[in-house]
Amino acid sequence: MGDTDPAANKRSERQVVVLFAISVLGAVGALVAYFALPLGSDPMSVRWATLGLGLGLALSLLGIGTGAVHWAKTLMSDHEVTEKRKPISSDQATRDAAVQALVDGARDSAIARRGVLKGAVLSALAIFPLTIAVPLIGSVGGDWNISKFRHTVWRKGRRLAIDPSGRPIKASDVTVGSVFHVIPDGMRDEEHWMEEKAKAVVLLVRLDERDLKGDQSPSGETWSYDGIVAYSKICTHVGCPVALYEQQTHHLLCPCHQSTFDIADGAKVVFGPANRPLPQLPITVDAEGYLVAQDDFAEPIGPSFWERLK
Incomplete structure (x- = not known):
């Protein structure tokens, strides 16, 4: 649909951006929960801290996963391509053709003109690792007795x-x-x-x-x-x-x-x-x-x- 309808194509792009934005918000939420809801001796503090971290991580991963799938289904080229089986090694001409196919696919998906989409993807992928790295770094000075x-x-x-x-x-x-x-x-x-x-x-x-x-x-x-x-x-x-x-x-x-x-x-x-x-x-x-x-x-x-x- 997006290949023939520019309006549908733009709508799909916005949906993908929203999904990656949800991932960013989830990652930020997990970091906020880590600092704002510290573990204490009270069972309720453990419950709320675990819930906050879990929800943030879930939203972050869900946004990345669904965004990637939706992007592949609606914005990437859906032309069927078949080729005969051949030896694993290939000549230079074949490799050049493969690279050209990737270039054509990128041009077909108009990724170069989707600045907001690229920004959303990079932001989601860059921020999510912090949800794992920050708690790990924070535990380095923990009690190792x-x-x-x-x-x-x-x-x-x-x-x-x-x-x-x-x-x-x-x-x-x-x-x-x-x-x-x-x-x-x-x-x-x-x-x-x-x-x-x-x-x-x-x-x-x-x-x-x-x-x-x-x-x-x-x-x-x-x-x-x-x-x-x-x-x-x-x-x-x-x-x-x-x-x-x-x-x-x-x-x-x-x-x-x-x-x-x-x-x-x-x-x-x-x-x-x-x-x-x-x-x-x-x-x-x-x-x-x-x-x-x-x-x-x-x-x-x-x-x-x-x-x-x-």
């Missing part, structure tokens, strides 16, 4: 509470086959509690005691209670949340890269790229029947790192 992963807020006698309600859980509440997502009791009273929660999250499962093949304790202590076991939810591959439990096989699956752990056998790796078991939280019960930690995890949680003790 990896020793923080050696310890969590779990300590002897601290009750296990259901996430997110924070209600302490009794051993009698956990039936065979049931699964609970668990955090330390009183989590919100901790300083930087969101960061501490991210390290301390636990998956609690009750198995038939006959299915347990033993605990991870290197010195022989019992780290489970009446078939109830508790393991870190942080995958030892790259730190994704491990939370997909298969009751019949007692396997725990990480949805990111399919690392699979056998919680009936010390959460050992049975499949996938993870190279060590999930750390086990030693648990028992207090005088009131509530599940409590015997201590912190015996080893660092999360992915392996260069200073982690073996």
